[in-house]
Amino acid sequence: MAEAEASLEVPGTDTWLTVRRHGHWGRPVLVFPSEAGRAVDFENNGMLEAVRWLVDEGRASLFCVDSADQWTWSDNSIPTEERATRQKLYYTWLTDRVVPWIADQCGGPQELVTTGVSLGAYHAVHFALQRADLAPVAIGLSGNYDVSTFRGWGELGDETYFANPAAYVRNLHGDHLDWLRSRLSVVLVVGQGPFEWEPTQSYPQTLAFADALRDKGIRHELDVWGHDSAHDWPWWRKQLAHHLQRFV
Numbered sequence: 689m690a691e692a693e694a695s696l697e698v699p700g701t702d703t704w705l706t707v708r709r710h711g712h713w714g715r716p717v718l719v720f721p722s723e724a725g726r727a728v729d730f731e732n733n734g735m736l737e738a739v740r741w742l743v744d745e746g747r748a749s750l751f752c753v754d755s756a757d758q759w760t761w762s763d764n765s766i767p768t769e770e771r772a773t774r775q776k777l778y779y780t781w782l783t784d785r786v787v788p789w790i791a792d793q794c795g796g797p798q799e800l801v802t803t804g805v806s807l808g809a810y811h812a813v814h815f816a817l818q819r820a821d822l823a824p825v826a827i828g829l830s831g832n833y834d835v836s837t838f839r840g841w842g843e844l845g846d847e848t849y850f851a852n853p854a855a856y857v858r859n860l861h862g863d864h865l866d867w868l869r870s871r872l873s874v875v876l877v878v879g880q881g882p883f884e885w886e887p888t889q890s891y892p893q894t895l896a897f898a899d900a901l902r903d904k905g906i907r908h909e910l911d912v913w914g915h916d917s918a919h920d921w922p923w924w925r926k927q928l929a930h931h932l933q934r935f936v
Contacts (some may be wrong), residue, residue, distance in 0.1 A: 690731075690752075692793060696785040698756070700777055705754040707786050709793055710736055713746035715936040716790050718782075718823065720804030720811040724757040735805075738925035739932055748801075748936040751790050753782070757807060761835065767842025772835065772851040782815065787822055801935050803827040805924045806888065810835070813874055813897075814853050820872045825935050827875045829924050830890045833897040837889055854893070857900045865904060873935075874901060874908040877927045879917025888919055 690708040697704050708727045721729040730736055730752040742748040756778040760771050791797045800823040804812035809831025816826035834854035836844060849855050860868065878884055878894040885891050891912075898910040911931070917923045 698781040708752045711743040711749035714748040717750045717801045719752040720808030722805050723807040724762050727752040727754050733921040738929045768840030769845045772847035801825045805829045825873050829877045830919050832893040877911045879913040880915045881918040883919035
């Protein structure tokens with residue numbers, strides 16, 4: 689059972705999405721589900737039990753959110769550029785609704801850790817890159833960070849570019865890049881087993897994105913697991929338990 693739960697309206701829409709809290713104390717962790725997933729997926733797939741000891745010891749409070757993928761990146765009926773435009777509404781929900789609710793739950797603003805699996809890894813890393821002031825640590829498990837590979841179609845424009853870490857990171861420069869170098873830490877985890885190559889492209893895209901971060905001098909770690917490590921919950925449980933303890 690969650691310690692707290694809220695249904696919060698997505699600004700500019702009639703959509704309400706859920707955030708669930710697990711834990712009473714500790715560093716807040718913003719948790720994204722897999723593609724088109726819900727806030728309950730973290731608990732239902734054993735991820736909460738995998739890091740339960742961090743919650744019980746008061747080191748982490750986990751804030752699990754619904755995705756909006758079903759009307760953004762997973763909606764194949766609309767072109768990629770429109771999906772990216774809709775994605776901005778989801779990020780407005782995160783910054784204007786979820787983050788203040790987390791702060792209220794925690795008795796004031798605190799620096800977040802973000803994490804997610806599969807498409808949720810993209811959300812976790814992209815959010816931290818966009819808002820390192822709020823979330824200076826991101827842990828992505830089996831992610832693909834190039835939205836142009838998300839089974840899309842149509843001409844790509846500015847909305848897609850600014851939603852695509854694989855594109856905009858390569859063009860970071862100046863004071864903002866210097867600030868990210870001083871502020872942000874990204875952990876990229878991926879296996880070499882079933883479904884990490886196809887159809888998800890998680891393995892090649894994670895390695896390519898690690899190269900982009902390295903080229904820009906942004907602090908990151910690339911943790912590649914073996915050929916038995918699949919794109920699936922049993923491995924994500926192990927990977928999250930291994931890495932989250934380092935940041936809470």
